[in-house]
Amino acid sequence: MKRGVLIVLSGPSGVGKGTVRKALFEEPDIDFTYSISMTTRKPRDGEVHGEDYFFVSRDEFEANIKANNMLEYAEYVGNYYGTPKSFIDETLASGHDVFLEIDVQGALQVKEKMPEGAYIFLTPPDLKALKERLQGRGTDAPEVIERRVAAASSEIRMMANYDYAVVNDEVETAVDRIKNIVQVERLRVNHILPEYIAMIEEFEK
Amino acid sequence: MKRGVLIVLSGPSGVGKGTVRKALFEEPDIDFTYSISMTTRKPRDGEVHGEDYFFVSRDEFEANIKANNMLEYAEYVGNYYGTPKSFIDETLASGHDVFLEIDVQGALQVKEKMPEGAYIFLTPPDLKALKERLQGRGTDAPEVIERRVAAASSEIRMMANYDYAVVNDEVETAVDRIKNIVQVERLRVNHILPEYIAMIEEFEK
Numbered sequence: 007m008k009r010g011v012l013i014v015l016s017g018p019s020g021v022g023k024g025t026v027r028k029a030l031f032e033e034p035d036i037d038f039t040y041s042i043s044m045t046t047r048k049p050r051d052g053e054v055h056g057e058d059y060f061f062v063s064r065d066e067f068e069a070n071i072k073a074n075n076m077l078e079y080a081e082y083v084g085n086y087y088g089t090p091k092s093f094i095d096e097t098l099a100s101g102h103d104v105f106l107e108i109d110v111q112g113a114l115q116v117k118e119k120m121p122e123g124a125y126i127f128l129t130p131p132d133l134k135a136l137k138e139r140l141q142g143r144g145t146d147a148p149e150v151i152e153r154r155v156a157a158a159s160s161e162i163r164m165m166a167n168y169d170y171a172v173v174n175d176e177v178e179t180a181v182d183r184i185k186n187i188v189q190v191e192r193l194r195v196n197h198i199l200p201e202y203i204a205m206i207e208e209f210e211k
Numbered sequence: 212m213k214r215g216v217l218i219v220l221s222g223p224s225g226v227g228k229g230t231v232r233k234a235l236f237e238e239p240d241i242d243f244t245y246s247i248s249m250t251t252r253k254p255r256d257g258e259v260h261g262e263d264y265f266f267v268s269r270d271e272f273e274a275n276i277k278a279n280n281m282l283e284y285a286e287y288v289g290n291y292y293g294t295p296k297s298f299i300d301e302t303l304a305s306g307h308d309v310f311l312e313i314d315v316q317g318a319l320q321v322k323e324k325m326p327e328g329a330y331i332f333l334t335p336p337d338l339k340a341l342k343e344r345l346q347g348r349g350t351d352a353p354e355v356i357e358r359r360v361a362a363a364s365s366e367i368r369m370m371a372n373y374d375y376a377v378v379n380d381e382v383e384t385a386v387d388r389i390k391n392i393v394q395v396e397r398l399r400v401n402h403i404l405p406e407y408i409a410m411i412e413e414f415e416k
Contacts, residue, residue, distance in 0.1 A: 127400065129407075132407075132410055133410055133411065134410070162407050162411065163408075163411070165400050165403070165404060165407070166400060166404055169399065169400060170395070170398045170399060170400060171398060171399075171400050171403045171404070171407075172398060183395075183398060186391055186394055186395050186398075187395050187398060189391055189395075190375070190388075190391050190392050190394075190395040193375045193376060193377060193388055193391075193392060194374065194375055194376075195332065195370050195371060195373050195374060195375060195376050198370070198376045199370060199371055199376070202334075202337075202367050202370070202376075203368075205337055206364045206367065
C-alpha cells in the first residue's frame with residue numbers, strides 16, 4: 007500500500023485559502039480526505055462527530071496534548087481546537103491523501119512534526135498589482151496604501167518556510183497548480199523508495 | 212528574470228534515458244537547453260563547437276578543472292569529457308531551463324555542486340514484471356534471472372540519492388511525468404522567493 011500525500015495549504019489571511027480549497031474539492035479527479043480537527047466545543051445542530059469535528063471533553067483533549075498527538079492546537083473563547091496526528095497518520099497509511107487548510111502559525115507547527123508533507127503557501131499576486139489596485143480605487147490615502155503593501159511584504163516573506171508558492175491570481179490556475187504539485191509529490195523518492203525497498207526485500211527472501 | 216530550472220535525468224544503464232530524452236525534446240511545448248559537454252577529443256566531420264561539444268585543448272580543460280568549472284568529468288581513451296558549470300549557470304541565469312542527461316556517477320557529482328536542480332532517477336519497471344518477463348522468454352536459466360533481478364535491485368537502491376523517481380514503463384508516461392516535475396519545480400519556494408524578495412526590496416526603496 008503506497009502512503010498517501012499530506013497536502014498543507016496555508017497563506018496569509020484574506021488570500022483566499024477557503025475559496026481555493028472549495029474549488030479543489032469540487033474537482034472530479036480529486037479524492038482528498040479533509041483533515042478533521044478536534045475540539046472541546048459542543049457540537050452545533052447537525053454537526054457530526056468524526057465528520058465536522060472530533061468532539062471531545064477537555065480532559066480527553068489535554069490527554070491528546072500530553073500524548074503528543076496534537077500537531078498544533080490553540081485555545082479560542084475557552085475551547086481547544088487542534089489537529090490530531092493519529093487521524094492523519096492512519097489516513098495516509100491507508101493510501102489516501104490528506105488535505106489540511108490551516109493558518110501560517112499552525113502550518114509551521116505541523117511542519118515541525120510532519121516535514122514529509124507538501125507545504126503550499128498561497129500567495130497574493132505581486133505587490134505591484136496590489137499597489138496599483140489600491141491606487142486605482144482612489145479611496146485610500148498614500149500612507150494607507152504604503153501600510154497595506156508593507157503588510158503584504160512581510161506576509162510574503164513567510165513563504166520561505168514552505169515547499170511551494172502558488173499565486174492566487176485566478177482560482178482555476180491555483181487549483182491546477184496544486185493538483186500538479188500532488189501528482190509530482192507522488193514521484194518524490196522519499197515517497198516511492200519505501201515501496202521499492204519492500205519489493206526488493208520480498209525478492210531477496 | 213526568473214532563473215531557469217536545472218533538470219538532471221539519470222538512471223542505470225539500459226533503462227532508456229536516451230529514448231526518453233529524445234521523446235521529451237520532440238514535445239512542442241518544451242524548450243530546454245541541452246547541457247553541452249566539454250571535451251579534448253577532436254571534432255568529427257560536421258560537429259560544431261558550442262553545439263555538439265565545447266572542443267578545447269588539454270591545457271584548457273585542465274585549467275577548467277583547476278578553476279572548479281567542471282561539475283563532473285572523466286577520461287576515456289586518452290580524452291577528457293565533462294560538464295562545464297559556467298554554461299549551465301549562464302543559461303539558467305538567462306531564464307532558460309537546462310537539461311542534462313548523465314550516468315549515475317556523474318549525476319551524483321553534479322548534485323554536490325548544484326543541489327538546487329531537479330534530480331530525476333529513471334527507474335526500470337518493478338522487479339516482479341522484470342522477473343516475469345525474463346521467465347516468460349524462457350531463454351534464461353533461473354540463476355541468470357536471479358542475477359539480473361539482483362542487479363536491478365542494487366540499481367534501484369541508487370534512487371535514494373535523487374529527488375524524483377520516474378518509472379520508465381511507457382515512454383509517453385515518463386515524458387509527461389518529467390514535464391510535470393519541471394512545471395512544479397517552478398513553484399518551489401527556493402525558485403520563486405528570490406524574485407519576490409527583489410520585488411519587495413524594490414518597493415521598500
